[in-house]
Amino acid sequence: MTDQAPHGGSRVLTAARAVSFAEATSFLLLLIATGIKYGADHPQGVKILGPIHGTLFLAYCALIGYLAFAGRWPRRRTVLALIASVLPVAPFFVERHWLRGDAGLAGGTTPPAGPGSRPVSRPAARRS
Template sequence: MTDPSARDGFWPVGATRVVSLAEAVSFVLLLVASAIKYGADEPIGVRILGPTHGTLFIAYCLLVLYVSVLRQWKIGRTLLALGASVVPFAPFFVERHWLRPLDASTAGGPGASGATA
């Protein structure tokens, strides 16, 4: 059986890749804004980036759950991908290694998409 997300174009894997990258960037920017808030007493960055990151965080988690069902990920990989949302730069790893489109050589099954967890 082939990956259903491979024939659906951008949705949902491409959307998950974009949200994964945006969530990772917003997390790093929020950490910088937090340092500025407490170091320079300027809270505006946290006021803007806090809700933005929160929205991206929720979207990332929901999309990862959806893609994990589509690609039939093992529970370990799903939990690691969800856990990546709370570690700076970890969503970059998820996007790079687990959310790339499957090519013909790896479309043989759910465990054939690269690294296993």
């Protein structure tokens, strides 16, 4: 990605990918820590991971909101990406399928080619 989207979109997209991955990972770790808290009576993991996950959750929601607005995402995609924040592994899906490349700022959908259309090839340049 050499061309930058307006207003630092490339940086925002990179941050959204990182936060999405971190938020999903912290959620899984928090679930494990919760099991340890109640199963082995060790609440330290939840005390540490709770605020970290909470911060990542808020950052994820804010970045999804920004990308949805700036990239003019369809409402369905925006709602699904926000619902993904409360499911343990769903942000991994969002990062993989909606936040890669230009998908985050360009809506992520490329119109399908029409029937009978072929890729356009350029003629080879002549050497002089």
